[in-house]
Amino acid sequence: MKFATVSTDEGQLYGAVIEGGFVALSKEFPEWPTLREVIAADGLGTLAEAAEGRAVTHPEGTFDYDIPIPSPEKILCVGVNFPDRNAEYKDGSSQPKHMSLFPRFPSSFTGHGRPLIRPPENHTLDYEGEVVIVIGKGGRRIAAEDAYDHIAALSLCNEGTIRDWVRHAKFNVTQGKNWDKSGAIGPWLVPFTDAAQLDDARIITRVNGEVCQDDVLARMMFPIREEIAYISTFTTLVPGDVIVTGTPTGAGARFDPPKYLVPGDVVEIEVEGIGTLRNTVEDEA
Secondary structure, three states, rough: EHHHHEOOOOOEEEEEEEOOOEOOHHHOOOOOOHHHHHHHOHHHHHEEEHHHOOOEEEEEOOOEEOOOOOOOOOOEEEEEOOOHHHHHOOOOOOOOOOEEEEEHHHHEEEEOOOOEOOOOOOOEEEEEEEEEEEEEEOOOOOOOHHHHHHHHEEEEOOOOEEHHHHHOOOOOHHHHHOOOOOOOEEEEEOOOOHHHHHHOOEEEEOOEEEEEEEHHHHHHOOOOHHHHHHHHHOEEEEOOOOOOOOOOOOOHHHHHOOOOOOOEEEEEEEEEOEEEEEEEEEEEE
């Protein structure tokens, strides 16, 4: 079952995505205003039961996808987490001792099928295909061997970046990573029920149909279990928190000359078993 947050003529709703469209469920569960509260209550199974056998309430074309968790408490991104990506940096010849992390704000993301926005101040908009995990059971100092027990669902991310602004400062990348609607999360959430959903996952990014990134999560320098353990050492993870787990090599900045996104481009992030996140590119109006 796939669960999404969408915008309709009736406002924002959550529910299940099935063949032909969307089944709205949020009005049946007023105690859970968003999917964040559904996850906090361990309610994805309840939603699945409610959607079983139901007809589409909103056919394709009558709704737009939003990011699945509209207002997570935290969105934390792991940087430089594949060996080939690490090797792109001057000091990247060996495994780093600790993972790189940075925050993103919900407003920096848009939903599946919506355009990524290229700002007028800078045109170095780049793509990064990544797997997203959504925390289901919160905790502090979570052991790596227990980390998968704390994941509720999976999604995908295009961790869109304004490259020139990443280089504005010596010790952070935050300002290059948080331009409004420069990235995307979605299309939906897929419940996490089996370790193979992550351990065997292969992530592919295509720009205008051309494969630009292609790797397997098993090659991560800091596996997702370690990400959860490390992050929960310094901050308490809560249900609905989002961790963007890292991108393979092949982003546009690494070509010579760089291949930054331009209006009209189509970017697709695909992982079997999760789906395909698709976005176009537009200039800011």
